Amino acid sequence: MKQYQSQLALIIALAVSLGVSLCSSSIDDYYLDIMLNVGINVLLAVSLNLVNGHTGQFSLGHAAFMAVGAYGSSIVTLEMGAAMIHVFGGHGWFAEGLTFLIALSIGGLCAAICGWMVGVPSLRLRGDYLAIVTLGFNEIIRVVLQNTSGDGPFGGALGLKGIEPYTNFFWVFATAAIAIYTISALVNSTYGRGFLAVRDDEIAGESMGVNTVRYKVIAFVTGSFFAGLAGGLYAHLRTTISPEGFNFLKSVDVVVMVILGGMGSTVGVILAAVVLTVLNEFLRDFEQYRMIVFSLLLIVMMIVRPQGLLPATVFQRRKQA
Amino acid sequence: MLEIENLEVSYGSIKALHGVSLKVPQGSIVTLIGANGAGKSTTLRAISGLIKSRSGKVKYDGEDITNLPAHKIVAKGLCHVPEGRMVFANLTVEENLRMGAYLRNDKAGVAEDLEFSFQMFPRLKERIYQAAGTMSGGEQQMLAIARAIMSKPRCLMLDEPSLGIAPMLVRSIFEQIVAINKERGITILLVEQNANLALAISKHGYVLETGNVLLEDTSEALRKNPQVREAYLGG
Amino acid sequence: MSQFIQQLLNGLFLGSIYALIALGYTMVYGVLRFINFAHGDVFMLGAFTGLYLNKLMGPILAALPWPVAILIVLVLSMAICAALGILIEWLAYRPLRDKPRLNVLITAIGVSLLIEYTGQLVFGATQQPFPAIIPKVNVGGLGGLTVTMTQVIVSVTAVALMIGLRFIVMKTKMGMAMRALSLNPTASSLMGVNNSVVISFTFGLGSALAAAGGILYASLYPSIEPFMGILPGLKAFVAAVLGGIGNIPGAALGGLIIGVTETLVAGYSDVLGIPSGYRDGVAFVILILILLFKPSGLLGKVEREKV
Numbered sequence: 001m002k003q004y005q006s007q008l009a010l011i012i013a014l015a016v017s018l019g020v021s022l023c024s025s026s027i028d029d030y031y032l033d034i035m036l037n038v039g040i041n042v043l044l045a046v047s048l049n050l051v052n053g054h055t056g057q058f059s060l061g062h063a064a065f066m067a068v069g070a071y072g073s074s075i076v077t078l079e080m081g082a083a084m085i086h087v088f089g090g091h092g093w094f095a096e097g098l099t100f101l102i103a104l105s106i107g108g109l110c111a112a113i114c115g116w117m118v119g120v121p122s123l124r125l126r127g128d129y130l131a132i133v134t135l136g137f138n139e140i141i142r143v144v145l146q147n148t149s150g151d152g153p154f155g156g157a158l159g160l161k162g163i164e165p166y167t168n169f170f171w172v173f174a175t176a177a178i179a180i181y182t183i184s185a186l187v188n189s190t191y192g193r194g195f196l197a198v199r200d201d202e203i204a205g206e207s208m209g210v211n212t213v214r215y216k217v218i219a220f221v222t223g224s225f226f227a228g229l230a231g232g233l234y235a236h237l238r239t240t241i242s243p244e245g246f247n248f249l250k251s252v253d254v255v256v257m258v259i260l261g262g263m264g265s266t267v268g269v270i271l272a273a274v275v276l277t278v279l280n281e282f283l284r285d286f287e288q289y290r291m292i293v294f295s296l297l298l299i300v301m302m303i304v305r306p307q308g309l310l311p312a313t314v315f316q317r318r319k320q321a
Numbered sequence: 322m323l324e325i326e327n328l329e330v331s332y333g334s335i336k337a338l339h340g341v342s343l344k345v346p347q348g349s350i351v352t353l354i355g356a357n358g359a360g361k362s363t364t365l366r367a368i369s370g371l372i373k374s375r376s377g378k379v380k381y382d383g384e385d386i387t388n389l390p391a392h393k394i395v396a397k398g399l400c401h402v403p404e405g406r407m408v409f410a411n412l413t414v415e416e417n418l419r420m421g422a423y424l425r426n427d428k429a430g431v432a433e434d435l436e437f438s439f440q441m442f443p444r445l446k447e448r449i450y451q452a453a454g455t456m457s458g459g460e461q462q463m464l465a466i467a468r469a470i471m472s473k474p475r476c477l478m479l480d481e482p483s484l485g486i487a488p489m490l491v492r493s494i495f496e497q498i499v500a501i502n503k504e505r506g507i508t509i510l511l512v513e514q515n516a517n518l519a520l521a522i523s524k525h526g527y528v529l530e531t532g533n534v535l536l537e538d539t540s541e542a543l544r545k546n547p548q549v550r551e552a553y554l555g556g
Numbered sequence: 557m558s559q560f561i562q563q564l565l566n567g568l569f570l571g572s573i574y575a576l577i578a579l580g581y582t583m584v585y586g587v588l589r590f591i592n593f594a595h596g597d598v599f600m601l602g603a604f605t606g607l608y609l610n611k612l613m614g615p616i617l618a619a620l621p622w623p624v625a626i627l628i629v630l631v632l633s634m635a636i637c638a639a640l641g642i643l644i645e646w647l648a649y650r651p652l653r654d655k656p657r658l659n660v661l662i663t664a665i666g667v668s669l670l671i672e673y674t675g676q677l678v679f680g681a682t683q684q685p686f687p688a689i690i691p692k693v694n695v696g697g698l699g700g701l702t703v704t705m706t707q708v709i710v711s712v713t714a715v716a717l718m719i720g721l722r723f724i725v726m727k728t729k730m731g732m733a734m735r736a737l738s739l740n741p742t743a744s745s746l747m748g749v750n751n752s753v754v755i756s757f758t759f760g761l762g763s764a765l766a767a768a769g770g771i772l773y774a775s776l777y778p779s780i781e782p783f784m785g786i787l788p789g790l791k792a793f794v795a796a797v798l799g800g801i802g803n804i805p806g807a808a809l810g811g812l813i814i815g816v817t818e819t820l821v822a823g824y825s826d827v828l829g830i831p832s833g834y835r836d837g838v839a840f841v842i843l844i845l846i847l848l849f850k851p852s853g854l855l856g857k858v859e860r861e862k863v
Contacts, residue, residue, distance in 0.1 A: 058658055060665070121847040128591045128661050129847065132797075136790055136840040147833035248786070252669060259662060291673040298666030302659045303651045371742060395748035407743035409736050420736050423729065424748040472748060 010181040017173035024169045032169070036237055038277045039172035040230050043179050045257040045273035046266060047226035050183050052255070053264035055219045057123065061134030062227050062254045064141040065111040067246035069228025070235040071145070073107030074163045075153050077236070081164060100166040104175075104232040111228025112221050119220040124213055130220075138248050145243035159242030160235075167237035175233060179226045184266060186222065249291065253280075256294050259301055262308020271310060322347040322508050323368070323399070323476055328377035330360075330367050337363045339532045340377065345476070350502050350509040352519040352540060354553055355529035361512040362404050364529070365478050369401035370394045381476070396424055400474035404481050404512075406465040410454025414445050417453050417464055421471030431471070438467035441497050459490030466494070470501065476508040477501070483515045491515070495522060516553040520544050528553070558700040563823040564816060569707045569776065571815020572714035576769035577792035578799070578807035579721060580762030586738035586802040587758045590657055593664035594644060596789015597671040598637055598763045602770025603686065603780045604679055605633035610687045617689070626689045626709065630771055634764040641763025642756045650752070675782030683781045686774035710772045717768055718808055721761070725804060730757055738802065791818070791839040798846055800856020809854065814839050 024032055044062060051059045081099055088095035114137075122133040150156035235241045253276070261272030283290055301308070323345040330338040338360045345351045355361050367374045370391035379387045381399050395401075409417050418438055422431045439446035442463040448456060453464055462482055469477055479498065483491045499522050501507050513519035520526055520540040528536040528549060536543065543549050577599050584592045606629050610617060617625040648667050652660045696703035725731035733754045736744040745751055773788065774780050795814045799806025818838045825832035846853065 056658060058661060118844075121844055125847060125851050128657065129797075129851075131661060131665075132591060132790070132793055133843060133847065136794070136843055139787070139790065140837045140840045143833065143836045147831045252665070255662075255665070288673070288677060291669055292677070295666045295669035295673065299648055299663050299670065302655075302663040302666070303648075306655070306659045369746065371745070390750070391745040392748045392750045395746060401746050403742065403746060407740050407746075409739045409743065411739055412732070412735060416732060416735075420732060420744070420747045420749075423733065468747075 006181060006184065010177055013177035014174050017170050017177065020173070021168050021170035034278065034281055036167065036169065036172050037281070038274050039169075039176050040234050040237070041254070041257065041273045041277045042270050043172075043176045043226060043230040043233070044254045045261070045269045046176070046179050046183060047223045047230070048254050049258050049261075049263065049266065049269045050186070050219050050226075051223040052258050053262075053269065054183075054187050055216055056263075057216055057220065058128065058131040059134045059220070059223070060131050060248070060251055060255065061118070061136075061138035061141075062223075063246040063248070063250035064134070064138040065115060065224040065227035066231035066234065066250070067141050067145070067241075067243070068111040068114050069104075069107035069231030070241050070246070071107075071154060071160070071231075072110035072228065073103040073232030074160050074235045074241060076103035076106050077164055077166070078160065078162070079153065096164075096166060100164075100171070100236065103236075104171075104229055107232035108225045108228035111231065112225040115221045115224025116217065119217050119224075123216040123220060135248065135251075138246075138251055142243045142247055155242075157243065159240060159245070161240040163235050163239045163241070165236060165239050167233045172233055172237075175226075175229050179229070180266065180270070183222070183226075186219075252291075252294065256297060259298060260309055262311040265308060265311050268308055268310030272308075322382060323510065324378075324380040325364070325368065326378045326380070328364065328367055328379065329375045330363050330372060331375055337532055338367065338374075341529070341532070341534055343527050343534065343537070345508055345510050346525075347508055348502075348506060349525060350498075350511060350523040352516075352523040352526040353510065353512045353529060354514075354516040354519060354526060354543075354549075355535075356552075357514075358531075359529040360532040361529055362480055363532075365401055365403075365480050365510070365512060368394075369399065369478065371401075371403075395472060395474075398473070398475040399478070400469040400472050400476070401478045402465050402469045402480060402482070404484065406458070406461045408453040408456075408461045408464050408468070411452055413450050414453055414456075414464060415449050417468050418445075418471050421468035422473075424472060430473075434471055434473070438470060441470075441500070442467055457487075459486040459494070462486055462490075462494060463497075466497065466501075470505070470507075474507060476510070478510045478512070480512045481514060482511075483513060483518065491518070498522065516549070517544075517555075520554075559823075562701050563819055565701065565703065565707075566823075567816030567819030568812060569710050569815070570819055571812035572711050573769045573773050573776070573811075574788065574792045574795050574815050575808040575811025576714055576717060576765045576772070577788060578795035578811045579718070579804060580766045581793050581796040582799070582801055582804060582807040583734070583758050583762045585796070586804075587734060587755050588649070588660075590660045591664065591793065592759075592762075593661070594667040594671055595762065595766055596785035596787075596792070597668050597675075598641055598644075598785070599766040599770040599773070599788060599792075600675065600780070600782060600785035601640060601671065602633050602637050602767025603774040603784065604675070604770075604782075605636050605767065606630075606771040606774060607684065607686055607780065609633060610689070622689055622691060626775075629689060630713065630768060633771055634767045637767030637770075638760035638764040641759040641766075644763075645756060645759040672782050672785075679782055681782065683779045686778040686780050688775075688778060690775055706775050710776055713768065713772060717765060721765065721804070724761070730754065734758055787836060791836075794839040794843045794846075798842060798853055800853025803853065803855045806853055806855035814842065817842065 044066065048059065048062045051057050077099065084099040084102065085091060085095045088098050118133055118137050122130045145154055146157045148154035148156050150158060257272045257276050258269050260276065261268035325341060325343050327340040327342055328338055329340055341360065341364055353361050353364065366372045368379050370389050373388050378385060381397060386394055386397065409420060412420065418435055422434065425431055444460055445464055445467060448460065453461060466482065482494055495518055498509065502509050511519055511523060520543055523540045526538065526540045526543045527534055536546065536549065577595065580595050581592065609629050609632055617628065644667055648663050649660060652663060690706045690709050693705045694702050695705055695708055725734060733744060733749045736747065737749060737751055737754050741751055791814050792811060795810035796807045798813060799810030818835050821828065821838050822832045822835040
């Protein structure tokens with residue numbers, strides 16, 4: 001029974017999110033919106049945690065992969081959505097759902113391919129190169145999108161609007177549950193021990209025959225894929241997207257969640273994503289101080305408690321006991 | 322001149338030194354021998370301030386210098402030539418020697434000592450403008466010793482000066498070590514794997530094993546000690 | 557042809573500023589082996605210090621001949637930013653000495669954001685005009701080329717600062733200690749070098765150069781805001797990697813190359829068929845190419861990470 005525990009948890013999570021989704025019309029719109037935001041941020045934080053936490057690399061461009069996913073999936077639904085729905089049998093939950101699933105997957109795959117292209121050259125080198133390359137990639141994606149033509153498929157600086165609002169409770173939380181399941185399975189598998197070897201000591205890991213570059217690339221591509229899914233969900237929730245929405249600061253938001261929760265600790269990171277998203281919602285009036293507080297948090301955490309508020313070791317110890 | 326009492330050092334939870342005590346009288350050469358991992362280098366590193374000791378005392382000229390930062394210990398005239406030589410690979414031979422004189426402000430004295438280094442090791446003069454990293458191991462060892470002398474130390478600690486060096490050069494380096502001691506009156510604490518050679522030039526010796534002082538005697542006696550002969554002098 | 561030379565010149569002027577910033581990245585990397593993310597923000601602070609000095613001492617500066625005025629602003633803002641750089645190192649990075657490099661990197665990102673957003677609060681988020689201390693006149697008109705006085709001052713100052721830096725690094729005791737420390741910190745401390753002092757000095761020196769870069773940049777593009785340091789900072793970092801990180805002449809060379817390439821791409825955007833807005837992407841493409849083909853940079857040596 002024990003070996004099927006995580007699969008069981010996944011099925012329960014999927015069922016619950018479907019159930020909640022079916023009665024979501026009775027939830028207040030404002031709170032539902034916050035919940036969906038929480039879900040998307042959990043997805044972002046968990047996927048970044050695979051890179052920054054489990055493998056000890058450092059990506060600063062998570063929003064860029066989110067952007068790729070958002071644009072990729074939106075272009076699919078905007079340009080081909082109607083045709084696809086027609087092929088799948090006209091309007092209805094099945095045809096729309098299948099269309100959205102395909103669009104999301106394409107967005108995620110585009111993000112994964114970008115992740116591979118960015119990751120391969122920089123992951124051969126030390127961790128701080130990845131930070132700069134991803135930061136640069138983040139800026140570039142923004143600059144390139146802004147400079148596209150306004151009436152082309154990318155919409156230029158104004159971005160895309162009129163995206164179908166397909167995202168609902170089920171899609172968000174089902175994707176988040178699948179991401180958590182996949183990433184945990186990846187990290188806990190014998191195969192995944194390689195990730196931890198990479199984090200704990202790259203040189204030692206290498207001398208024991210672990211191909212550290214390969215693990216780093218796998219982690220990075222997987223993380224990028226889920227960030228792309230988060231972008232697709234975000235686009236089909238907001239119905240408008242623009243290049244500015246995926247700037248460096250969006251990446252920093254996710255980084256803060258991972259660090260606050262504890263790099264490598266899935267539970268800690270999920271909690272941090274929930275708390276920070278809700279806090280952000282209530283601190284909207286203090287927007288100009290928000291980033292000052294975030295940056296001070298980063299500095300103070302690194303000096304006082306670099307392992308995060310809920311480090312992975314807390315949970316491991318409990319498991320052993 | 323140099324007195325160590327009950328020095329204890331740990332790396333994380335692993336204890337490397339369990340209370341080492343030794344004395345280096347003024348003007349003498351004292352040898353520290355022992356197998357790999359016995360704690361010889363650790364002892365020197367703790368004395369020179371590169372690592373912090375957990376307990377125990379290091380006294381230099383009667384003054385307590387335990388756990389002072391490394392750069393302050395050099396200023397007191399106690400210089401450490403570390404294992405692996407650690408010359409500045411991209412700096413020229415001359416720049417390396419001038420780095421040795423970093424704390425000195427007497428230009429004439431520095432120029433004089435530079436000349437002395439070249440007398441001591443003429444090979445260095447031939448390579449004065451060469452990047453130190455391009456020289457052979459033996460030449461780098463000469464440079465490391467000469468560089469230490471440039472700081473005008475009263476006591477010198479040498480860590481494995483013969484390691485990885487052609488036997489011919491080892492001989493000339495050891496001759497110079499004796500000369501430094503005799504002519505310049507510099508007290509020397511020598512750590513060596515080559516126990517034969519080290520005991521031949523020193524007065525007194527200590528044998529270290531797994532972080533403890535196992536034996537302590539005159540070098541003469543240590544060379545005759547059957548236990549030492551078997552373990553360190555090749556029977 | 558003359559248009560090409562004009563673009564080339566413009567690229568060199570811009571590149572000399574990138575070079576000044578890149579030197580700071582490379583020097584700090586040399587002594588501490590980490591990327592000081594906040595370096596681009598010190599560049600921004602340099603420009604704002606210049607602005608406020610001008611507000612504060614406006615009448616005095618106006619009464620002086622302009623070369624003296626710009627010199628005063630330049631020197632004072634370099635000194636103030638040097639002090640800030642030393643303070644940043646002391647407060648944020650020194651407590652993390654001997655800690656994993658990732659922690660230092662995260663702290664540096666925090667410091668960078670802190671400076672930017674505090675700057676936004678203090679200076680305001682809008683663009684502010686930078687005072688024109690240097691008269692707006694053209695000096696060279698040879699063969700259809702235009703070179704403004706500002707451009708001349710920018711390049712002369714940048715070159716003078718780089719020569720000054722070379723002198724400090726190669727000929728002074730402190731410079732020799734910097735080089736020794738970057739090669740082997742253990743050995744330098746055994747020579748009696750107080751490594752902490754040398755690291756502070758390096759931060760001060762790098763920050764002063766960034767500040768000078770900020771003033772020069774603001775003189776060329778006289779509109780400044782709290783986030784102006786991000787892109788030039790990023791490009792200067794690429795310049796440092798291109799030249800070989802840790803290598804001082806490499807950083808200067810890399811800066812010039814990035815400045816020239818970027819200006820040429822923007823200047824010939826219609827010929828090349830790419831929008832001129834993509835100029836900011838040039839540095840990034842160069843970065844990916846170096847990382848793929850020569851990660852040690854043009855003048856750098858391959859370095860294996862030690863255990």
